[in-house]
Amino acid sequence: MPAPDAHRAAPDGRPRRRWGRLARGSSRVRAVIKRRRWLDTLYRVALTAVGALIVGIGLILVPLPGPGWLIVFFGLAILGTEFHWARRLLVWARMALARFAERWRARRSRRAALGT
Template sequence: MIAPKSGTLAYMIAESDEVNGAVAKDSRLGSRAPAFVQRSRPLHAVWRAGIFLAGLAVIGGGVILLPLPGPGWLIIFGGMAIWGTEFVWAQKVLRWTRRKVTAAARAAADPRVRRRNLLIGTVAVALLAGLAIWYVLSYGFTLPWQLG
């Protein structure tokens, strides 16, 4: 908890860096375990271990999917969201990631950036098409490893 200058206690909102006195219970940093779990220290430790293992399993699955076709990064961030229900450090990582993704999306929507990316993409496609045409005209449809 963070104490603002007025002397009242408030929670830091997970979606931003602002401090408000009246916020929803689900938006504060910290454990979101049920109250009966938080009251018992051993039960809360088991709860946290279970959340950690569940998040670790999901993140492990996402890491396995990274080189394969599939939503590897999406699954990894899902595991981080599982950890974010219990661990403040994961909530802060997710908050930082959300800010960065929002800033990148805003920058990508800029018309100048879109025109630049379109120009770079067009030049790259034209260059690859030119190389493919040159190869076919020079060597025909013979594969590179069969040229010898």
């Protein structure tokens, strides 16, 4: 039976870097797209449309039970690959979510201390 971490190591013993290979491949594809102006424009329009559609669907789903905000954040992450404003908005949303979670934990601990 192979060792539990056998799938993580390459045949020469070094750890595999699957995401690194994927990132290099995607950056090569993106470089090819950038060389052709019409293809770059088409790529950006398609990416914007897909990201905006996902954000829109997420905003529609926010009041309903389910992962509405998660979908919004996913759409912002897609838009953030090409647009700086979306990256900044995503960073701000992450910080706001962290502050909210911190206040929520503090509130729960205060309630637990009071016994209610």
